[in-house]
Amino acid sequence: MPFGLDPRRVVSIARQPILDANARVFGYQLLYECGPAPLAPVDTAAARTLSEAVLSIGVDPLSCGRPLFITLTRSLLLGGAGSLLPPSTVIVLDEEINGDTDVVDMCTQLRQLGYSIAVTQFGPTATTPELLAFAQYARVDLRRTKAVDWNTVAGQLTARGIRPIAERVENAEVAAAAIGAGFSLLQGYYFCKPTTFHTAQIPARRLAYIKLLSALNREEVRIDEVEDLVSHDLSLSVRVLRAVNSAAFGIRHEVTSLRHALVLLGLAQVRKWASVWAMASLGEGDTSGIVGMSLVRARCCEYLGEVMPQREGGGYFLLGLCSMLDIILRRPMSVAIEDLPLPDMIRVALLGRDNLARTVLETVVHYERGEWDAAYAGADRLNVNFDLLPDIYADAIRWTRDLGDFAAAA
Secondary structure (H helix, E strand, C coil): CCCCCCCCCCCEEEEEEEEECCCCEEEEEEEEECCCCCCCCCCHHHHHHHHHHHHHHCHHHHHCCCCEEEEECHHHHHCCHHHHCCCCEEEEECCCCCCCHHHHHHHHHHHHCCCEEEEEECCCCCCCHHHHCCCCEEEEECCCCCHHHHHHHHHHHHHCCCEEEEECCCCHHHHHHHHHHCCCEEECCHHHCCCCCCCCCCCHHHHHHHHHHHHHCCCCCCHHHHHHHHHCCHHHHHHHHHHHCCHHHCCCCCCCCHHHHHHHHHHHHHHHHHHHHHHHHHCCCCCCCHHHHHHHHHHHHHHHHHHCCCCCCCCHHHHHHCCCHHHHHCCCHHHHCCCCCCCHHHHHHHCCCCCHHHHHHHHHHHHHCCCHHHHHHHHHHCCCCCCHHHHHHHHHHHHHHHHHHHHHHC
16 A cells, blocks of 8 residues: 555554564664555655654654664655654665655755665665665565575675665575575564474473463452462562662652562552563563564553453453464464463464454554554454554553563662
């Protein structure tokens, strides 16, 4: 669907991680859709709509302090969208943009303002030379570039001081080949599709965290159950006491009782930090942002569960939270969740079977990948106004960022 200005000013925004050769998150590619209306040759209103949508969420929650790559069409570029965004933004030039005088002038201005620029290249000689002169990054779609040319393309770009980004990397084999060819950055969902699984038993410590997550996210959980679970983990107990005795909490006298601390914090707060710490412990060694993606999914699923009219039971937060347990634990989903006391509907959905909860999860996954038509179709099946999806995703991004800040402070 072409980018345009929706008269209702509804802009769908999602993001995709860009990883380095060591599978660490380097930055995020912003995915967006402004609606079906075509852009005028120079549409300042559309540029401002996109910019305001990004800034309404906040660049920090979207980027997590890393480079944020935002693709601009020629109309958005010349309409001034780039200069409305923070200078830390990487302006990605749409593949349809040519190096005419107006574009060159705008790129010159953006570089003078401190912006980085990324261009698109499909082969050794495909990129417009006028644009390549401004680039710090170059996107290379591996599906549209012959494999025999990968080394040449990556080598030429690197020699010019341009970091090549391999796009459409969808499996581990392609990732390894791209790294071998000299690509320093990779984009795609290959990190969500492990090629091998281990079937050994899940370590006891990780299993304890899984059970803690499951218990905390039951609607009827009691404070004594939480106390029992937390008390069996020294690090969690210390974090609870540290959190409640922090200056920000405003307690005059030191709290030394774990139960008293849990009561003061309240289950809502306990759920917040325990979800982060438990997932962080489960994902120890995760560098690809999967834990963060799981938390965003969890909040999105929870929100959808609250607004859809035909809700059948709870557990939607846990649905999203566990949706990548197979990747985190490197075990088939059936093994990863076999010891979890999950509601039947959630278990069935996580195993890939069709039901209401599965539709919720797939709608969220389609949205996070920028598959707008499929996401909107899912919202329609859930009887949810699809205009709510951008707000749901934006709130989940902010919530996850705030959750990380809270956990770090404690």
